[in-house]
Amino acid sequence: MARKYDAKQLINKLRTGQLGADEKSILESWYIVWGGDKEIDLDEDDLVKTLEQVESELPQLVRKNKKLTYWPRYVAAAATIILAISIFLFLFNRPQKANQQFATHITPITPGKNGARLILSNGRTIVLNAADKGPLAADGGSTVSKADEGQLKYVENDKHGNANTSNTLITSRGEQYRLLLPDGTKVYLNAGSSLKYPTSFSGAEKRAVELKGEGYFEVAKDAHHPFIVSSAGQEVEVLGTHFDISSYPDDAKALTTLLEGSVRINDKLLKPGQQAVVTAHQLKIFDTDAQSAIAWTKGRFHFNGENITGIMRCISRWYNIEVTFKGDMRGKDFAGGFSRYDDVSTILDLLASTNHLHYTIEGRRVTIMN
Structure with a gap:
């Protein structure tokens, strides 16, 4: 079964101009095997429909994807290769026609990026991706600014600010953002x-702050003013410490992981x-590897024997994809890590x-099948 997915991946790379020299050779070898004089017993109607789909997409691919211009003399060859591989995949997947997706429109699935929306106390919404660096608003005795790409900063204008004035920072699926609160506390907000x-x-x-989803906190020390995070039916109270809270609505549990200091839950x-x-x-x-819990703040995923269903929930939030499962996933666990910016x-x-x-x-x- 692995060959089926490899073939689809190479076609995707061909379409997006990311095909390497070795991979190009593989495609050409398939063309030799499947595109030559060999007689092939096919259902003609199904094959014609498949090839018509590929042919209809090829002109758009050549016009829109400038990366293909490094094969200017081989556009016809590329078309031939795609058609030949379509035949190859048709034969290979013939008993499972539902899985023949090589001729459909392919939407690139890209990793997440810095991005968020800020809702001010008056209800005004600022899309931070589109905002310039510098001051954005004055609200409740503080000035809020976009300090760097992916970071929001609050500075109190005086010591008489209004503690009852609240803002809300929201990241969508496929986004992350950093926040510097007026007391100096640093917050990393996950997708x-x-x-x-x-x-x-x-x-x-x-x-006091309220969290939905996941955030990593580096709390500024203040022995007289405890820092409290309310999240998914729990309260985490600290004076000054580093910890991560993950409490997504679609997770059955809330996780609080302590790196340094102490917290009360x-x-x-x-x-x-x-x-x-x-x-x-x-x-x-439980005792745990605390660094694994904050690997996402350093651009990585890391899992310690977690089930594939929970792992795919994390991946789906960052890549903004929909995931379904077919078959029994019990015992399908994984330990290890990889970059959040991998394909x-x-x-x-x-x-x-x-x-x-x-x-x-x-x-x-994405459909995961056992």
């Missing part, structure tokens, strides 16, 4: 998450290198080969 926070902590007894004390797992019915504390097919190939799984990609929909 598909939101953080609601005061624009000023002046006059407040505690520094629902009256339980967490030590560095420990992780609190909160479900609807209980709270448990999604590279990651899927690794996960599939490790767990003896197969997958298909159709548009932005």
Whole structure:
């Protein structure tokens, strides 16, 4: 079955101009095998439909994809190769016609990037991707600015700011952003998450924020004003520490991982290198590899024996894809890591080969099959 997916991947690379010299040789060898004088017993109607789909897409591909211009003399050859491989895949997949996706329109699945929306206290929304660097607004006694690409910064204008004035930072699927709160606390917001926070902590007894999704916090020390994160039915209270909270609505549990300092979760004390797992019915504390929990802040995924279903939820948020499963996924676990900027097919190939799984990609929909 592996050859089927390799073939599709090479066709995708041919279409996007990312085909290497060795891969080009493989395609040409397939053409020799399947595009020569060999007689092939095919269902003519199905084959004609397949080839017509490929032929109809080829002119658009040549016009739109400038990367193909480094083969200016071989456009016809490229067409021949695509048609020949279409025949090859048709034969190879003939019993499973539902998986013949090589002639459909292919939407590139790109990794996530810096991006977010900021909602001010008056309801105004600022799309940060489109905003220039510099001051964006004055709100509740603080000035909010876009400091760098992918970072928002708050500076209190005086010590009489309004702690009741809140802003909300929202990342969509496929986005991440960094935030510097007015007290100096640093927050990294992962994909598909939101953080609601005061624009000023002046006059407040505690520094309280609300998290949905995942955030990594480096809390500025202030012994007189505890920092409290409310998230998915739990409260995490700290004075100054580094920790990660993951509490997505589609996850059955909320995870709090401590790197340094100490935190209190629902009256339980967490030590560095420990992780609190909160479900609807209980709270448990385990020793863990804390660095794995924040690998995403350093551009990597890292998993410690997690099931493929949970892993694909993480991947789907970052690559903004829809994932479905066919078959029993119990026992399909993975331990290891990879870059968050790898091509999604590279990651899927690794996960599939490790767990003896197969997958298909159709548009932005990925199907994992046992």
